[in-house]
Amino acid sequence: MNTAQDTPQAPQPPGAAELTPRQPQPWTDDPYARALRTGRGPLFLRRPDGWLLPLDVERWCAGPDAADTSLLSRCRGPVLDIGCGPGRLVAALTAHGLPALGIDVSPAAVARTRGAGAAVLHRSVFDRLPAEGRWSTVLLVDGNIGIGGDPRALLGRLRQLTAPGGRLLAEAAAHDVDERLTVRVEDARGRHGRDFPWARLGPTALGAAATAAGWTPVDAWESGGRHFAEFTR
Structure with missing residues (x-):
């Protein structure tokens, strides 16, 4: 998911530029990077009490x-994919001719997205980003409502x-x-990264949080057991 002065290696939306990096973020640790390099899990989010949430690597x-x-x-377009992971959505949008950019704090995710021919930046959503206030669609899927622990x-x-008038497409639990x-x-071997704050919102909670945020x-x-919502600015 996102931090460095990487520039996209594929055509990028207007306004993309090199920006100041942040300190290392969660999702940069070896277990996640290893899973993305191989394309396989199992991989989990573990809570201190032992609760496990499987991740769909x-x-x-x-x-x-x-x-x-x-x-x-x-x-x-243009579309911004927050926490783009290995880049399947950005690559698909690019293949269909829509200008799209992914951002992610994981170097392994950025490398895989770039390898798929999509534009990507190694950056956090809370960093300064290209074309702020000009994205027509912002994507927040695959559990990324949890980023930062404060939806x-x-x-x-x-x-x-x-x-103005743009849309947010978000996935709920x-x-x-x-x-x-x-x-x-x-x-699965117990190898792990450091603790970090996260959040999970179902459809009702997502709707309430989004409304409260304007x-x-x-x-x-719903499609394939997954739940989505569309919002407009």
């Missing part, structure tokens, strides 16, 4: 599925990035949860 590293396609069909602050930041967690990335709900839908 194989799906992230594959091509877009039917649920992804239902999301991508709503995109209007309302994250959603407020995304509103700063989006153009499958169940109606509203949780603030401390977690770490861990593999977004207007437009639509919500």
Whole structure:
């Protein structure tokens, strides 16, 4: 997921530029990087009490599925994918001729996205970003509502990035949860990174947080057991 002075190696949306890096962030640790390099898990988020949330590494590293396609069909360029991971969505948008940029704090994710021919920056969503206030669509999927552990602050930041009348396409957890967690990335052998704050929001909590951050709900839908919502600025 995002930090360095990398520049996209594929055509980029207007306004992209080199920007100041931040300190290292979660998701840069070996278990996650190893999983992205191989394209395989198992990989988990572990809470201090032992609770485990499986991470869908194989799906992230594959091509877009039917649920992804239902999301991508709503995109209007230019598109910013927050925490793009291995880049399947950015690559698909690029292949269809839409200007799109991914950002991620993981060097392994950035390398894999770049290898797929998509534009990507090694950067956090809370860093200064190209074309702030001019993105037509912002994507927040694959659990990335959890970034930073404060969904309302994250959603407020995304509103700063989006153009007037632009849209946010976000994925919620499958169940109606509203949780603030401390977690770490861990593999099946118990190798792990450092603890960091995270969050999980189900559809109801996502809608409430987005509304509180100034977004207007437009639509919500389910595909392949995954739950999505569209909001407008």
